[in-house]
Amino acid sequence: MTKDHKPVVPGWFTTSGEDFSLLGTRCTACGTVFFPRRETFCGNPACSGTEFAEVPLSRRGTVWSYTNAGYRPPAPFVSDPDVEWRPYTIVAVRLEAEGLIVLGQGAPGVGVDDLKVGDTVEIVPGVLYEDDEYVHTTWNVRPVEVRA
Template identity: 60%
Template sequence: MTRARTPAVAGWFTDAPGGFRLLGTRCSACSAVFFPPEGAFCRNPDCAGGGELLEVPLSGRGRVWSYTDGRYRPPAPYVSDPSVPWEPYTLVAVELAAEAMVVLGQAAPGVGVADLAVGMEVELVPGVLHEDADTTWTTWHWRPVTS
């Protein structure tokens, strides 16, 4: 049986033509960009215009701003099987220069803290958060650029 592929958080990323991208919003009045997407109001405290919020794809590459590893089993609603030994995961904060923001995400499977360095270029790739009998819950990961 084929599992349905479902975003873990709807509206935060897309795999549409043009490639896998995170989705943000840009204020038409001040040009500030937000992630996660904002639907109600501009979060920029200096924005006097209160412009229309437009969906925009974010940069697919950035530079490592910071990183760490998670060596504990997080509490619910994180899904994990308590009967399986805990595997640490790596979190990466990535600076997207064009958007002037930092986005947090997990490193791609197989990428650990020893594989990262501040300032290193990384790229956005699709990832899997969890699978159950019917669904593959998708997310995003960051991996070092190799070329």
């Protein structure tokens, strides 16, 4: 049986593979871009805007910081207590066009030894977990091979 894919946070990213991107909002008054999304008021202290346009964010950026999550986090993190805990990598990425810093889990197989500050990375579709009904989707971060 093929399971339906369900975003873990609806509206925060597109669900199509090749066109995958995080979705932010741009204040129509001042042009400031936000992620996570803004819906009610602009976070720019110099702006009183209240209208926003949805915008896809850059898929590429550079590593701003990174660490590993070496312990099982508490709820609401979803984790099967019967499965051995495996550390994973958390990556802070400075998006190429917007300059925003966004966090994401490293793609499967990406560890802290695979990263350094300033590396070029990309935001890609990922799976957070599966249950009996759905594949719960999210985003991951993976290094980009840069050719000279």
